[in-house]
Amino acid sequence: MALKAQLCPAPGEVSGWTRRQVLRHLAHLQAHGLAQVSASGEWTRPQTLPTLEAASVEQQVVRERIALERQVFRERASAWVLARRASIAACQERAQRWWAGLDAGERALRVQRLSGEFSTLSVWQQQQRKRAWEERNLRRGLDPAQRHAGWLEAQDLREFERRREERRAWFANLAEPLRQAYATSWDEHRRRYGYATSVDASSEPR
Numbered sequence: 001m002a003l004k005a006q007l008c009p010a011p012g013e014v015s016g017w018t019r020r021q022v023l024r025h026l027a028h029l030q031a032h033g034l035a036q037v038s039a040s041g042e043w044t045r046p047q048t049l050p051t052l053e054a055a056s057v058e059q060q061v062v063r064e065r066i067a068l069e070r071q072v073f074r075e076r077a078s079a080w081v082l083a084r085r086a087s088i089a090a091c092q093e094r095a096q097r098w099w100a101g102l103d104a105g106e107r108a109l110r111v112q113r114l115s116g117e118f119s120t121l122s123v124w125q126q127q128q129r130k131r132a133w134e135e136r137n138l139r140r141g142l143d144p145a146q147r148h149a150g151w152l153e154a155q156d157l158r159e160f161e162r163r164r165e166e167r168r169a170w171f172a173n174l175a176e177p178l179r180q181a182y183a184t185s186w187d188e189h190r191r192r193y194g195y196a197t198s199v200d201a202s203s204e205p206r
Contacts, residue, residue, distance in 0.1 A: 027180035031188055033124040041175030046124075061192045068138055088140050123181045127189065134193050145194035 026043055029035035037043050099107065118126065134144045171179060189195070 023177050023180055026177060027184045030123055030181040031127070031184040036122055036124065037175070037177045037181055039175065039178065041177050043177060061188065065192060065194075068135065072138060072141070085139070085141050092140070123178070123185050127185045130189060131192075134189075143194075145196075148193075148195055 026035050026037070030037060033046060035043055036046050102110070118129070121129065137144055137147060171182070174182070
């Protein structure tokens with residue numbers, strides 16, 4: 001790959017700098033669904049490719065953020081939208097009551113199952129799933145950044161630190177290309193929805 005990109009003169013002459021450059025660009029492609037990497041660090045082309053505008057990541061993030069904010073602003077005075085939000089909020093309230101009605105063991109099993117299902121998704125699929133959740137919150141009139149900040153404030157410090165250490169160990173055991181792909185995806189998600197930027201790339205945004 002480095003040879004085809006004209007970053008080295010011969011197959012056996014790949015320097016450390018060249019390897020880092022190739023991995024950085026592959027991680028960039030991964031963030032847009034144009035490349036995928038296995039747990040063993042093997043990069044391949046996805047069977048289906050997303051359709052993206054020919055724009056930089058920063059421009060795309062800004063454009064989509066502006067589009068969402070404009071949509072929320074335009075819909076603010078609509079009675080239909082207000083009724084729709086009320087309906088969504090009622091559904092959410094019913095779901096919360098149902099969840100609260102489950103015993104602790106059942107909740108733990110469901111969390112474990114759903115977390116396991118999410119972890120089996122590719123980096124690109126996880127990014128798209130989280131984006132769908134955030135845009136659903138925007139349609140409900142919730143600010144993702146404020147919601148995330150409130151979630152952080154409500155955490156038990158000891159439990160949060162325990163999970164954080166587990167995530168650090170998990171992240172450290174990933175292949176380098178996969179670490180770069182996750183870090184790029186998480187950074188893009190933070191910037192898109194206004195989360196406070198973390199200086200620790202090994203901690204996934206929740």
